[in-house]
Amino acid sequence: MAASARRLCHIAFHVPAGQPLAQDLQRFFGFQPLATREADGWRQLALRSGDAVFLVNEGAGTREPLYGLDPRYAVPTATNLCFDVTDAGRAARTLEARGCCVLVPPVSVRDAQGAATYTVVRSPAGNLSLTLLERTDYRGPFLPGFQPLYSKTGPGWISHVDHLTLACTRGSSPTLMRWFHDCLGFYHLPLSPGEDPDLGLEVTVGSGRGGLRLTALQTPSCSTVPTLVLAESLLGAASGQDQVEQFLAQHRGPGLQHVGLYTQNIIEATEGVTAAGGQLLTPPEAYYQQPGKENQILAAGLEPSRLAQQGILLDGDKDKFLLQVFTKSLFAEDTFFLELIQRQGATGFGQGNIRALWQSVEEQAARSQEACG
Template sequence: MTSYTDKGVKPENGRFVHFDHIVFWVGNAKQAALYYSVYLGFTPYAYRGLETGSREVVAHVVKQNDVIFEFQSALNPGNEEMGAHLVRHGDGVKDIAFSVENIDFIVDKAKARGAVIVKDIHEEKDENGTVRLATVKTFGDTTHTFVERTNYRGLYLPNYKPSHVETLHLSTLPKVNLKFTDHCVGNQPNDAMESVTQWYEKSLLFHRFWSVDDKQIHTEWSSLRSIVVTNWDETIKMPINEPAPGKRKSQIQEYIDYYGGAGIQHIALNTDNIIESLKALRARGLEFLKTPDSYYTQLRENLKSSKVKIVEDLDVLKKLNILIDYDDSGYLLQIFTKPMQDRPTLFIEIIQRRNHNGFGAGNFKALFEAIETEQELRGNL
């Protein structure tokens, strides 16, 4: 495991602030939004569709604290771009949007360094003001949209209206309280990780933050390599994974096969109380990967010689299948859902950090083994 301290030259202008929102292309946006609301604790927030003058695409937006997910579907039979995307990838993440300052500088830099501009800087406006946006192509069919909201006072984005979905039944479910998007992981085919990493360094002026290779992360059957890239302020983290050759098919390769190429494998959502969040999520019916009891037996043994002291009750963590990764400075707690759709592609991670900026390298083996159990059930190991 390697941590990087060289952030490169600070951009003299332009700033990536944080994750803004995440756009999913799905077969049925209304149902997907409700699924995430019921199981993950989101609240219906904004809407764009026929009633608001959007004739081609419908969008249902859900929100939980600073996390915003937008689910989009085609309204007409002739939408070839969305149709082809769904046939190839199934339901999945199309766009990771970043809130930015000085969009002109950011887009000019990206253009000068060879980034493919999907949609150049443009304005969208309504009675609440103006938002400036631009979209660039990243790995696979995934894009990044830059959002500059300096002169906007509205709910979300121009020409979206407050959601009209009835939320009374949702208010009776236990509160989950996920706070913000911690990181988003992009899976790449073998030997593509380095070139994608370099794209972020070159086009967005991101820098390397953390990495692991297959010597550190492997089971008997499979392994991975991962490099995390981040913006100057280190508020946006994008781990870039690729499979490493193993005796059997790794979960990264399984994702590539079922998604039809590179894409977003999982979204990590941060909470300041993972135990309470997880109790609420389990009560709502969300399914998680199971961790073998031997993991906790080994953990208790290893912690005896560690400087770090775990605040939470280990018996409770074991009961809830929560994983722990730590170093001498602190630790993190994490758990992973089963896939959020029928294809074994996108899943969600719930994470709590206690003075620890890693990504659970110490748990990768346990995670891989848990996923390999599921892969075996699917006949894909």
């Protein structure tokens, strides 16, 4: 039996001292300080927007940071996913029996607000470790050992984490899917009818031009864990051509590529991010000029020129649509980024936009060559 995850507690990052991730999350994306801890050379700051919590571990201490471990990774990166479980000790024993590497045996932490027990295991997804946390009786705003921070309420653009996307090496998705199923209780979520769970959804972009393979995983309906999406490049793509290959090169291996943050009003959220100075990716003009795109946007009750101005992508048909916009990397390396996503009945992850963007990039390049010629 798997050590079933019940909900996502937080996503942890490791950055060197002075790296501005924590400040950028507050200034550009409306996250607010939740709790802090400074000890053993670490400054740990938990930030929250809605139910989305990021834990930024800054520095390089002599001991492991609380609720995680120091991976000593080559670049600043997302390093850990922390999930609530009913019994951390039993979860550690279960995973160890399945051959998993338990990096931190169960540890109990207590303060005036109660107690929590956690264990850390290695995942097969690159540098990413997983913390399994038992905190049923804890009454504080975050976790034992942290000092609460009471800050003003943020702009409220983000309500929760919609999905987590792992960039994987080619051919590794089936192995990762089996691990998350056997160890944490995830199971295959089809993105198209009749999809083979071993193959996932192949988002091809034309003969010989490559594309992406997407495999979505979810936990049973009794939990509130975000969907986990595995993304890998298909054969045929030129080296470094797509976002997954770029991540693998810059990140120096697999890992958490992006977090999809749900917003109920993506236009308002995007306006707020850009007004604060946050940097969003701008789709090529050709994306909005594709046949049928204007009518598709109008069918969703939106204004095409406004979406184009803000770089918002729209996918879907009939009465089910998905809107998304992507930030530039939050680090100097072209690695981890955020996605703002709004759903109008759609359940996918913008696979139509992957094809459309790929095609529009090529069309834009072709037009540029013609202009130069």
